[in-house]
Amino acid sequence: MIHDILLYTSVLLVLTTLIPFIRHDFWVFRVFEFPRLQKLVLNVILIIIILCFSFPSILLEYIILGMLLLNITYLIYLIFPFTKLGSKQIVGAINPPNDNNLKVFIANVFQENRNSKAYLKLIEACNPDVVLMVETHEWWQAKMDVIGKDYPHQLKVPIDNTYGMLLYSKLELSDSSVKYLVKKDIPSIETLIKLPSGQLVKLFCLHPEPPVPQENPKSTERDKEILLVAEKAKKSEYPVIVMGDLNDVAWSYTTELFGKISGLLDPRRGRGFFNSFNAKYFFLRFPLDHIFCSSDFSLSSIKRLPNCNSDHFPMFVDLQYNPKVEKLNDSPVATEADLEVAEEKINAETEEG
Known part of the structure; x- marks a missing residue:
């Protein structure tokens, strides 16, 4: 039962990343753009649980694990520019505060x-x-x-x-x-x-x-x-x-x-x-x-x-x-x-x- 829950949850999580690729204005397609950081955290947790308690044994399970790894890579790519490791789009002030x-x-x-x-x-x-x-x-x-x-x-x-x-x-x-x-x-x-x-x-x-x-x-x-x-x-x-x-x-x-x-x-x-x-x-x-x-x-x-x-x-x-x-x-x-x-x-x- 837990094994099946992990598989279905993994598939759903990957789908929430894929859905925004559909450039439709309806809210269902746009709302999943919001929780990228949350999806990343859930993705990491799922991979840890799967590797610790339900290690893949058949081809389908390996495919799903691979999808999770690709998903986490893509989410990191999207979020990275907003971390302190990303490049700054606007430089810090060169001069002390002034009339500008x-x-x-x-x-x-x-x-x-x-x-x-x-x-x-x-x-x-x-x-x-x-x-x-x-x-x-x-x-x-x-x-x-x-x-x-x-x-x-x-x-x-x-x-x-x-x-x-x-x-x-x-x-x-x-x-x-x-x-x-x-x-x-x-x-x-x-x-x-x-x-x-x-x-x-x-x-x-x-x-x-x-x-x-x-x-x-x-x-x-x-x-x-x-x-x-x-x-x-x-x-x-x-x-x-x-x-x-x-x-x-x-x-x-x-x-x-x-x-x-x-x-x-x-x-x-x-x-x-x-x-x-x-x-x-x-x-x-x-x-x-x-x-x-x-x-x-x-x-x-x-x-x-x-x-x-x-x-x-x-x-x-x-x-x-x-x-x-x-x-x-x-x-x-x-x-x-x-x-x-x-x-x-x-x-x-x-x-x-």
């Missing part, structure tokens, strides 16, 4: 959460230049507006549908707008922000729908919004930062495509996973909250902050604008095939056309 630094705080607060005081304490401790909070409605706006004296530049879209956004900034904002790129009730924010040095930076904030049955059974809308922002970032005449809860993991096909289309860098590569969700369950954590930047930035620091009763951990990133580091950063480049896939996803039909 931009400290960013992002948090998915979980709309029903009422622990606003914990966020206020974190913001005071981190002293960021920019605060982005998502899943925020009128109650959250009322609680967070107390930071207004220190963050006078604001763009607020409180909505009671878990897709509200609050943006607070110490630094001057200009040419600001709220966009509804894909759906009329899911906002994103675009604005210019002026660094203390006077340098303007283009800031994009987004929080697309996740591909899960209770939200949206397909990833079409999420992928479309992410890639529309990628195109905008690529065309920007200013340095760019994109941030928010993308409801997609750092190593997914769509996020990698976003990087290639936009040319933006992921500060987690070569530094760690920084799993921001789910804060409530240790074994079910993924890097869903993102901050990407153009190649004219270097990284002063990146941190996952303590939980504040949300299902997401807040994130803090300190970036330094410095055009001299462009040649040192490893900027992703899109192939013709990548551009075709992105165009297809951007032009895909959605519920709202």
